[in-house]
Amino acid sequence: MPEQTAANRPTLEAVAARAGVSRATVSRVVNGGAGVRQPLVDKVRTAVDELGYVPNHAARSLVTRRHGAVAVIIAEPEFRVFSDPFFAQQLRGISRELTANDIQLVLLWVENESDHGRIARYLAGGHVDGAIAFSLHGDDRLPTLITESKVPTVLGGRPGADAGSLPYVDTDNRGGARAAVHHLVSLGRRTIAHIAGPGDQTSALDRIAGYHDVLIDPDPELLREGHFTEESGARAMAELLDRRPDVDGVFVANDLMALGALRVLRERGLRVPQDVAVVGFDDMDAVVSVSDPALTTVRQDVEGLGRLTVKLLIKLLNRQAGHVPASVIMPTTLVRRASA
Numbered sequence: 001m002p003e004q005t006a007a008n009r010p011t012l013e014a015v016a017a018r019a020g021v022s023r024a025t026v027s028r029v030v031n032g033g034a035g036v037r038q039p040l041v042d043k044v045r046t047a048v049d050e051l052g053y054v055p056n057h058a059a060r061s062l063v064t065r066r067h068g069a070v071a072v073i074i075a076e077p078e079f080r081v082f083s084d085p086f087f088a089q090q091l092r093g094i095s096r097e098l099t100a101n102d103i104q105l106v107l108l109w110v111e112n113e114s115d116h117g118r119i120a121r122y123l124a125g126g127h128v129d130g131a132i133a134f135s136l137h138g139d140d141r142l143p144t145l146i147t148e149s150k151v152p153t154v155l156g157g158r159p160g161a162d163a164g165s166l167p168y169v170d171t172d173n174r175g176g177a178r179a180a181v182h183h184l185v186s187l188g189r190r191t192i193a194h195i196a197g198p199g200d201q202t203s204a205l206d207r208i209a210g211y212h213d214v215l216i217d218p219d220p221e222l223l224r225e226g227h228f229t230e231e232s233g234a235r236a237m238a239e240l241l242d243r244r245p246d247v248d249g250v251f252v253a254n255d256l257m258a259l260g261a262l263r264v265l266r267e268r269g270l271r272v273p274q275d276v277a278v279v280g281f282d283d284m285d286a287v288v289s290v291s292d293p294a295l296t297t298v299r300q301d302v303e304g305l306g307r308l309t310v311k312l313l314i315k316l317l318n319r320q321a322g323h324v325p326a327s328v329i330m331p332t333t334l335v336r337r338a339s340a
Contacts, residue, residue: 010051018047067126069104070313071151073119073133075140077111084228084256085286086302087135090156093306094132101314103129116141123149130313132156138200154313156305158202158327167316168327169309173203173281176298176332177210180251180279183296183334185214187277189249193222195236195261197253204228207253207281219244226257233257237264248276249340255280255287255297262291262339277340293338300332 012030016023021040028036029044030053036044047053072094074081081087091107098105106128108119123131123146133142134156143166146153155168184192194211197204208223221243226232233252237260240247252258258280262272270276272293280288283299308328315325 010053012053014051015044015047015053018051019043067129068102069106069128070098070310071106071108071123071128071131073108073110073131073142073146074135075110075133075137075142076135078109080229081109085284086228086254086256086282089284089302090134090306093303093308094310095306096303097307097310101310103310110140110142113141116145120145120149123151130154130317132309132313134309136160136201137198138202152313152316154309154316156309158206160202165324167312167325169305169312169330170327171203171300171305171330172332173206174210174213176281176300176334177207177251177253178213179332179334180281180298181211181214183336184249184251184277184279184340187249187273187340189277191222191244191246192218192249192251193224193240193244193247195233195240195250195252195257196223196225197228197257199225204253211251222247226253226260228254228256230256230260230263233260234264235260237261241265241268241270250276250278252278252280255282255284255291255295258295258297258339259287259291262293262295266292273338273340279334279340283335288337291339296337296340297335298332299335301330305330 012023012026016026019026021044025036025040026044029041074087095105108122109115110119128151130152131146132154133146136142136155136157136159138160143159147166153166155166158168158170159166181192192215194208196208199205224236224239226236233256250261252261258278261278265272265276272278280295280297283297288295288297308330312325312328319325
């Protein structure tokens with residue numbers, strides 16, 4: 001097919017003539033409108049493919065006031081995102097759902113406080129139809145900046161108390177943690193520790209709460225904080241064994257930290273699960289496939305979280321005036337393997 005120029009680019013009228021329908025019908029199909037019968041939709045799509053029609057997004061945005069783009073804001077430094085498979089899986093879900101809706105993904109990093117002004121200016125500049133923000137921290141001003149920008153936004157993860165009324169999609173972190181600790185108790189473990197995530201993230205706080213739901217008033221020395229990285233999990237496990245060598249069960253707040261914990265247990269000559277049973281959280285294939293022994297963990301559908309966040313944002317973009325879609329909490333499942 002010859003390269004298209006402004007002079008020879010197929011028009012809506014040409015597509016309508018090829019499909020045998022009206023120009024208005026073609027416009028509704030191309031712009032994602034409703035009310036067109038499926039046989040006519042199929043005819044229009046066939047004509048679009050045959051003619052190589054490419055929608056004029058600039059003209060369409062003048063009519064629909066849509067840009068066909070969504071900003072995905074990650075409040076983590078790049079090294080964390082590229083080293084943790086959780087982010088890759090969540091971004092895959094977001095990307096696939098945006099692509100299915102013919103929406104472009106614009107990725108924005110928030111490395112530190114100095115990035116807030118840049119993000120706020122970009123959102124306020126009218127470049128995107130909406131935004132998705134995830135991995136927020138407790139003192140992050142990002143939700144406030146997003147609210148002030150008036151850009152429709154859905155959060156990935158339950159926000160803190162100061163995030164206003166932005167809708168969100170999250171995992172049942174507290175319920176998943178309860179299931180993990182109940183499982184360790186059912187195995188007869190009596191000294192159960194918890195390696196938690198960062199205290200400024202709600203996912204970590206909810207998992208701590210689930211731990212406390214089952215173990216009322218445990219020894220504070222049984223709770224150590226990590227940073228959702230393998231090395232921080234190893235460090236926390238070493239500290240636990242130094243302070244409480246009688247530990248016989250550990251619930252770890254994510255699979256990467258559980259890998260670090262398993263490594264330290266091996267180095268100390270402790271058998272898993274005979275001496276210490278270990279349960280993680282996430283069920284990341286890239287992590288559990290290399291764990292030794294195979295990791296018992298709480299599964300959350302991370303890619304599904306990404307997809308559902310986009311679906312909620314699309315509902316928000318198409319909402320009636322004043323209507324905000326309800327936030328969604330996705331269930332978790334305990335996956336039993338050899339470590340507990």
